[in-house]
Amino acid sequence: MRVSVSWLREYVDLPADLPTGDLEQALVDLGIEVDAVEDLRESVTGPLVVGEVLEIEELTGFKKPIRFCRVDVGAANGTGEPQEIVCGARNFAPGDKVVVILPGGVLPGDFAIGARKTYGRNSHGMICSAKELGLGDDHSGIIVLPADVAAKPGDDARPVVGLDEVVLELEVTPDRGYALSVRGLARELSLALGVPFRDPGLAPAPAGTTEPAYPVRVLDTVGCDRFAARLVRGVDPTARTPGWMQRRLTVAGIRSISLPVDITNYVMLELGQPMHAFDAERIAGPLVVRRAEAGEKLTTLDGVARTLAAEDMVICDDTGPVSLAAVMGGETSEVVASTTDVLFEAAHWDPAMVGRTARRHKLFSEAAKRWERGVDPALPLVAIERAVRLLVEHGGGTVGEQILDLDHVAPRTPVVLPADLPSRRVGVRYPTERVVDILTQVGCVVTRDADRLAEDPGSVGATTGDAEVLTVTPPSWRPDLTDPADLVEEVVRLDGYDRVPSVLPTAPPGRGLTARQRRRRAIARSLADQGYVEVLSQPFVAPQLADQLGLPADDPRRPAVRLANPLSEQEPLLRTTLLGPLLEAARRNLGRGLRDLALYEIGTVFHPRPDAGTPPAMGVDRRPTDAEFAAADAVVPAQPQHVAVVLTGDVEPAGWWGPGRQAGWADAIEAGRAVLAAAELPAGRIEVRAADHAPWHPGRCAELLVDGVVVGHAGELHPAVLAGLELPRRTCAMELDLDALPAAPTVPAPGVSGFPPALIDVALVVDESVPAEQVQRALVEGAGELLEDVRLFDVYVSEQVGAGRKSLAYKLTFRAPDRTLTVEEAVAARDTAVARAAARHGATLRGA
Numbered sequence: 023m024r025v026s027v028s029w030l031r032e033y034v035d036l037p038a039d040l041p042t043g044d045l046e047q048a049l050v051d052l053g054i055e056v057d058a059v060e061d062l063r064e065s066v067t068g069p070l071v072v073g074e075v076l077e078i079e080e081l082t083g084f085k086k087p088i089r090f091c092r093v094d095v096g097a098a099n100g101t102g103e104p105q106e107i108v109c110g111a112r113n114f115a116p117g118d119k120v121v122v123i124l125p126g127g128v129l130p131g132d133f134a135i136g137a138r139k140t141y142g143r144n145s146h147g148m149i150c151s152a153k154e155l156g157l158g159d160d161h162s163g164i165i166v167l168p169a170d171v172a173a174k175p176g177d178d179a180r181p182v183v184g185l186d187e188v189v190l191e192l193e194v195t196p197d198r199g200y201a202l203s204v205r206g207l208a209r210e211l212s213l214a215l216g217v218p219f220r221d222p223g224l225a226p227a228p229a230g231t232t233e234p235a236y237p238v239r240v241l242d243t244v245g246c247d248r249f250a251a252r253l254v255r256g257v258d259p260t261a262r263t264p265g266w267m268q269r270r271l272t273v274a275g276i277r278s279i280s281l282p283v284d285i286t287n288y289v290m291l292e293l294g295q296p297m298h299a300f301d302a303e304r305i306a307g308p309l310v311v312r313r314a315e316a317g318e319k320l321t322t323l324d325g326v327a328r329t330l331a332a333e334d335m336v337i338c339d340d341t342g343p344v345s346l347a348a349v350m351g352g353e354t355s356e357v358v359a360s361t362t363d364v365l366f367e368a369a370h371w372d373p374a375m376v377g378r379t380a381r382r383h384k385l386f387s388e389a390a391k392r393w394e395r396g397v398d399p400a401l402p403l404v405a406i407e408r409a410v411r412l413l414v415e416h417g418g419g420t421v422g423e424q425i426l427d428l429d430h431v432a433p434r435t436p437v438v439l440p441a442d443l444p445s446r447r448v449g450v451r452y453p454t455e456r457v458v459d460i461l462t463q464v465g466c467v468v469t470r471d472a473d474r475l476a477e478d479p480g481s482v483g484a485t486t487g488d489a490e491v492l493t494v495t496p497p498s499w500r501p502d503l504t505d506p507a508d509l510v511e512e513v514v515r516l517d518g519y520d521r522v523p524s525v526l527p528t529a530p531p532g533r534g535l536t537a538r539q540r541r542r543r544a545i546a547r548s549l550a551d552q553g554y555v556e557v558l559s560q561p562f563v564a565p566q567l568a569d570q571l572g573l574p575a576d577d578p579r580r581p582a583v584r585l586a587n588p589l590s591e592q593e594p595l596l597r598t599t600l601l602g603p604l605l606e607a608a609r610r611n612l613g614r615g616l617r618d619l620a621l622y623e624i625g626t627v628f629h630p631r632p633d634a635g636t637p638p639a640m641g642v643d644r645r646p647t648d649a650e651f652a653a654a655d656a657v658v659p660a661q662p663q664h665v666a667v668v669l670t671g672d673v674e675p676a677g678w679w680g681p682g683r684q685a686g687w688a689d690a691i692e693a694g695r696a697v698l699a700a701a702e703l704p705a706g707r708i709e710v711r712a713a714d715h716a717p718w719h720p721g722r723c724a725e726l727l728v729d730g731v732v733v734g735h736a737g738e739l740h741p742a743v744l745a746g747l748e749l750p751r752r753t754c755a756m757e758l759d760l761d762a763l764p765a766a767p768t769v770p771a772p773g774v775s776g777f778p779p780a781l782i783d784v785a786l787v788v789d790e791s792v793p794a795e796q797v798q799r800a801l802v803e804g805a806g807e808l809l810e811d812v813r814l815f816d817v818y819v820s821e822q823v824g825a826g827r828k829s830l831a832y833k834l835t836f837r838a839p840d841r842t843l844t845v846e847e848a849v850a851a852r853d854t855a856v857a858r859a860a861a862r863h864g865a866t867l868r869g870a
Contacts, residue, residue, distance in 0.1 A: 023194060023202050024274050025291070026187040034208035035217045042188060048214040053515055054201055055193035062185040062273075065156050068127030068135070070180060071098040072173045073105065073149070075118050081141055087112060088141050091149065095122055096176020099146070108145035113163030121150045121165050121179045130156035155183065157272045165272075168265040184269035197502040199395025203294030206499070213463055213516055223293055223398065223499070227407035230427025236365055237308035243430040245335045246311050246347065248370035250402035253302060253422040254413050255363045257282070261417035276388070282357045282364045285412045287388070294397060294499075295368055295405035296389035298345060300355045302363035307340035311347065311369075318343055322350040322385070334379045335371065348376045348393045349385050364419075366409045368402035370431065373501070396501035399431040434495050439506045441470075441490040444513040450521055452513055454490055460516045461509060465497030507642050537765065538663075541701050542624060545665055545760070548700035549693065554622040554667055559603030561625065562593040567602045570746045571717040583630045583659045596628035596659070600666035600757055601717065605747055608668045612749070618671030620685070622693075624760070629660040662761040667693045670753040687722045690736040690754040694726045697758055702766035703728055706802075710795050717743040718755070726758065734758030773839055779810065780836040780848035784856060785868035790819070790828050792863050797830055800865075804858025808843065808851045811835040829868050 027045070030036065036045070042059045049056050073093040081088040089112070092104040099105055105122065114120060124147045127135045133154075137146045148154070151164045165183060167173075173182050180186050192201070200206035205222050212219030235253045240246050263271075263284040271278055276287050286297040314330035320343040321327045328346070330336065335347035344355040348371040357364065377394035380386055403425070410421050441454040458468050471491045496503035503509060514522060535543070546556065568580045579598040588594040597603060604623050611619055637654040640646045646654070669685035676682030691710060698708050713725035715735045723737035736756035744753055788797060794814050801812055816831035823829045834855065836848045859865040 023192045024189055025192070025204060025207060026184065026189050026270060026273050028187055029204050029270055029292075030208050030211065032208075032220075033204060033222055034212045034215075034219050036211065036215070037217070040215075045190075045211075048211060049190070049192065049207075051519065052210050052214050053195065053519075054198070054207075054210065055195075056190065057193050058191040060156075060189045060191065062156070062187050062189055063180065065130050066123070066127065066180070066185060069098055069124040070127055070150075070155075070178065070185070071095050071122055071124065072167065072171070072175055072177045072179045072182060073120050073122035074175045075114060075116050075120060076104055078116055081108075081143070084141060086110060090141075090143050093120070093122055093149070094175040095124065095147075096174065098176040099124060105146050106144055107147050107149055108140050108143055109149045109164065111149065111151065111164040114149075114166050119167040119169075119171060119173075119175075121155070121167070121183055123148050123150055129154055152272050152277075155185065157183065157185070162277070168262050168268065170262075171265050182265070182269075184273050187273060189273055194395075196395055199392055199397065199501075200294060200499045202392050202395065203290075204292045205294055222408075223401055223404055225404055225408065227403040228425055229403065230425045230429075231423065233424045234426040235422050235424040236302070236305075236426060238426055238428065239308065239310050240428050240430075241310060241312040242335065245313065245372045245375050246369055247372075247430040247432070248399055248402055249311060249367070249426070249428045250369065250406055251365055251367045251426040252406045252410055253363065253365050253424070254410050254419045255302075255422065257362050257364055257413060257417045257419035259360050259362055264416055267412075280357055280359070280361075281417045282361065282366075282413060285409050286366070288412070289405050289409050290388065290392070293401055293405050293408065294392060295401040296348065296392055296397065297405055297409060298351050298367045299357050300344075300351075300365040300367065301357050301361040302365040303361070304355050304358075305339045305344065305365070309344075310338045312336065312338065314343065320344075320346055321353045322346055323353060323356055324350065324385075325353070328383055331379075331382060333375060334382070335375055337367075346379065346383070346385070347371060349379055349383065349390045350387055362419075364413060366406050366413075368405045368409075370397060370399040370402065398499035400498040403427060434498065435504075436469075436493050436495045437504065437506060437509060439492045439494050439509050441492050443506055444510045447507075447510050448514050448522055449525075450514075450517075450523070452517065454492075456517065457513055458492065460513050461492070461494055463516065464503075464512055465500065466503070466509075467495040467497075469493040469495075505642055541760070541763075541766070542663070544700040544702075545697050546622075546624060548696050549622045549665075549667065552620075552693070552696060553673075554620045554693070557604065557607045557621050557623050559600075559607055559623060559625070560589075560593075561597050561603070561628070562589065563595050563597045563602045564593050565595060567595075567597075570743065571599070571601065572740060572743050573716050577716065578629070581630050581632075583628050598627050598629055600625060600627060600664050601668075601755055604666050604668050605749060605753075605755070608670060608753070609747060609749055612670070618673075618675070620667070620669050620673065622665065622667040624663065624665045626661045627664050629662070631656065631659060634659075662759055664757055664759055665697055666755065666757040668753065668755045669693075670750050684752065685754055686752065687719075687724075687736070687738040687754055690738070690756040691724050691726075694724075694734055694736045694756045694758060697756075698726065698728065698733075698763070701760075701763050702769070703763065704767070704769070709799075711793055716740070728763060731762065733762045775837050775839045777838060777840075777842045780843045780845075782834045782836065782848060782852050783831060784834060784852060785816075785818075785829050785831040786856065786859055786865040787823050787827050787829050787868050788859075788863050788865045790826055792865075794830050797859055797863055797865060798832065800859040800862045801832060801834070801855040804855035805834065805836070805851050806854065808836045808838060808847065809834060809855065810837045823868065 046056045046059050073095045075091055076094055077092040079090040081090055089109050091107050091109055093107055095105045123135050125135055125137045135148055149164045171182055194201045209219050235251050240249050261281050263278050263281050267288055268278045274291055278284050282299040286299050290296045314334040314336045316332040318330040336343040337345040337347050344352045371393050373394045373396055376390055380390040414421055441457055444452045461468050494509055573580050582595040582598050585594050600623050608619050608621055634657040637657045638650050640650055669689055672682045673685045673689055674683040707729050709727040710724050713723050714720045715723055717740050718737045719740050725732050726734045734757055738754050798812055813833045815833055818829040836843055836851055
């Protein structure tokens with residue numbers, strides 16, 4: 023929000039010699055962020071003067087309209103002759119007074135003005151817009167001064183356009199909507215500086231009459247709990263907005279439109295009450311305030327035809343909606359150049375409704391910004407009285423005696439506050455008198471009851487039976503004060519945040535990373551070392567993902583948690599598997615031209631708890647009990663941590679050194695083994711066996727087990743899944759549940775033998791259905807302690823080994839820790855290992 027200090031001075035007696043730095047610090051101490059304090063007197067240097075347009079010549083033959091103007095600038099140019107200026111704006115005519123910066127002047131942004139030849143003519147200076155002068159964002163046309171401006175050509179234009187002001191640019195937090203007005207800021211500064219404040223919101227205003235100013239019905243008193251209106255007839259449609267009002271609107275960044283509309287904007291900035299001006303002659307029949315019907319149409323003032331939702335509030339006449347309530351008016355009832363009868367409307371709307379409507383239609387108007395933060399429901403009649411008086415004063419007309427006021431505003435609920443609660447919460451002593459004084463300054467009505475807690479020790483925040491209780495009724499302009507914590511914040515804020523000591527808590531002695539953190543880092547490092555690239559996906563998925571992955575109807579990954587307020591309506595569910603978002607990341611990268619991908623992600627998945635119900639309502643006035651915590655935690659979905667990888671394309675690139683190798687199901691299984699190895703689980707506790715699990719290919723899927731418990735799956739994805747997700751054939755994936763892994767055992771340091779190993783290869787012929795993993799386990803069990811390592815290095819299938827048979831070749835490494843093995847010992851160990859494989863799986867030595 024931008025506001026001039028001179029406007030604030032109308033309602034708060036700021037010291038005449040108050041430095042801008044002290045003013046800024048006072049606002050910061052109140053919790054209002056000051057983006058800038060701008061002295062407009064220093065923003066434009068050099069000759070900035072009032073000019074009168076004498077002649078305009080339209081230049082043709084260019085891509086855009088260009089005008090060659092002769093402007094009277096008095097004696098400011100040193101000659102008294104009219105100044106020749108080229109200008110592209112078209113919102114002025116001969117006889118208009120404009121603002122001209124002459125050669126030698128410098129505009130904001132260090133933009134120096136000089137004489138130059140452009141569009142075939144000599145241009146000496148510039149006719150300025152509000153944006154060029156740094157007064158606002160309006161660049162649609164140059165500033166045309168009101169006809170009643172007393173300044174003559176050549177006079178300094180700074181006082182005329184408000185460049186003699188000090189302007190505050192403020193960032194108001196969402197809970198302090200009252201500060202989005204001169205009224206609210208003036209009240210805050212009066213509290214901070216201890217100076218008198220004159221509240222314009224308490225100005226006298228006539229009450230509603232029995233006969234309404236215009237027939238209106240409010241069908242939804244929740245969405246609109248107050249609606250006021252008053253009619254002014256016979257307004258001069260040619261009356262222009264007075265210069266002082268235009269300047270204040272321009273400084274605030276609001277474009278001047280017409281006198282009635284400018285008045286509504288001015289009152290909004292001054293009091294904080296958004297208003298709307300209707301052309302009464304363009305309204306057909308009585309007005310009805312109601313919820314929109316889904317699919318209704320309304321063309322708003324910005325020219326956009328909008329489709330309304332059932333939650334939107336609208337103001338309707340006999341033709342249908344004429345205004346999107348609290349957000350933007352409609353074209354059919356707007357004030358136009360010929361308007362003579364103006365109906366002013368000031369209402370009070372539900373903040374939640376306005377916020378959702380503004381976001382739904384992407385209409386973040388100044389009115390909506392204030393409504394969603396909360397507006398004083400006591401203001402409508404005061405605002406209407408202010409608006410009609412300004413209109414009659416500057417535009418003539420007759421004010422109707424009838425005043426409409428449909429008031430359904432509920433009284434404020436008192437808040438019970440233990441007087442010692444601010445002291446206990448903040449650690450600074452606030453005497454009861456000080457607490458009462460601050461809350462009274464804020465506008466609260468405070469009732470003291472010294473005996474309340476002694477009779478009712480269970481009262482909010484009670485710790486002792488002799489503490490005094492305050493019953494606090496917040497003022498109408500502070501909808502943010504609803505709980506004891508809010509009142510505590512006000513006490514601390516107005517007493518001074520600087521009084522609160524900054525005490526850093528004592529840090530507990532560190533224990534380093536947790537076992538879970540160490541495991542996650544080890545797994546991430548292991549996958550990265552193998553060439554996988556980490557991605558971080560959003561955890562949101564579409565409802566159709568389960569079908570795209572081919573999950574069975576009874577699959578536990580099908581039920582998903584639905585978000586109440588999703589970022590996207592297309593992805594309202596939380597993921598139950600990492601594969602969906604990870605495969606989408608792979609598809610996106612493939613679409614950008616990357617052919618060979620190896621991606622991994624470590625993240626949480628979300629599984630709803632069946633029959634969890636709803637969490638208990640927990641307030642902010644006290645710490646929830648252990649039972650409430652437990653009940654709330656029982657509703658939270660289970661969130662195990664998973665790791666997943668996706669591979670497609672070549673894992674070994676082709677080149678002059680060879681043909682390369684495409685990623686296959688074995689690479690996905692090896693990624694799973696690498697994860698388990700990084701988790702420090704011994705190989706003897708890990709088992710890999712064939713499985714049938716969606717979305718993997720039934721014949722190329724393996725499940726990974728630790729201590730006989732399935733912890734994940736790996737292999738090649740099903741062709742139907744790949745086709746549906748537009749991914750290449752043979753794409754492989756792996757997913758493991760890290761929370762299902764047991765803790766890593768304590769492993770003694772390995773002994774290193776200095777004796778030479780005995781290396782023996784064996785080739786065993788078994789049925790094709792026998793997994794190589796099981797044969798290897800039999801070899802390990804049979805070889806005994808002398809076996810140091812075993813590795814499968816070849817799988818061979820041909821007619822030589824027999825139909826339905828395969829040959830598995832293993833490298834066996836034998837070594838003793840205390841001696842060199844003899845040939846007989848090594849061969850005996852090998853024979854024992856082969857015998858165990860033969861007994862368990864019918865294995866025979868190839869060639870035997």
